[in-house]
Amino acid sequence: MNILFIGDIFGSAGRRIVREHIGHVRKAHGVDLTVVNVENAAGGFGVTPQIAEEIFELGADVLTTGNHVWDKRELIDYLNSATAEGRERARRVLRPANFAPGLPGYGVYEGTTESGVDYAVLNLQGRVFMSSTDDPFHAADALLADIKAKVILVDFHAEATSEKAAMGWYLDGRVTAVLGTHTHVPTADERILPGGTAYQTDVGMSGPYDSIIGVEKDLVLHKFLTGMPGKFEAAKGNPKMCAALVACDAATGRATAIQRIQLSE
Ligand SMILES: [Fe+2]
Helix, strand or coil: CEEEEECCEEHHHHHHHHHHHHHHHHHHCCCCEEEEECCECCCCCCCCHHHHHHHHHCCCCEEECCCCCCCCCHHHHHHHCCCCCCCCHHHHEECCCCCCCCCCCECEEEEECCCCCEEEEEEEECCCCCCCCCCHHHHHHHHHHHCCCCEEEEEEECCCHHHHHHHHHHHECCECEEEEECCCCCCCCCEECCCCCEEECCCCCEEECCCECCECHHHHHHHHHHCCCCCCCECCCCEEEEEEEEEECCCCCCEEEEEEEEEEC
């Protein structure tokens, strides 16, 4: 079984490069499950229901987010329109599971691929150098206790490489893949951990790389040089789609290969 996980779509340049590549990559690698992090897909800040629908149209099965999930208020109604047991698109847009209890949306989705394989996608957010949330490690334990599927993909949306590596080792042998998002810089450490979990600290963004992690570089430089506040805008130049392709045994959920993908225009 082949799983394609596409890193954080950033702004219109990110949406364009994903639109260009997602179809042929899915086809060439016989992808059974496609998961995309969309937390910066709307101009770099959050995601709208319309953009979520657009990414589903391109072939995504499940969308994940992170700290920017609440940036577009219209997404809240969309998330609230889903029911726990539903399989509609709104139910397949996740926000981190370790947010405060009772917030809109869900942090886990359990589904079945077209070929009949049960899977789960789990979205978690880190706590190091990020706004506070519940403990993602114990949240993972609690959620995994209820998941029946063998094929389980975790999007760990976190800043610190240490926290991400810790999550990889903590879940090794219990999930198919722990893939990092949020820093927007792909790391060259993709590997299969001894217990059979595919791991990459950060998949990297799908967005404009002539930028400072997606934002127009002059605006970020101005802030670093002056400390003055300013409005950030999504950059456009040099878009790349970054993704990880994970192969696994559908019966056991054990990963057998992970490949880093980076595609330009
Ligand atoms: Fe983020």
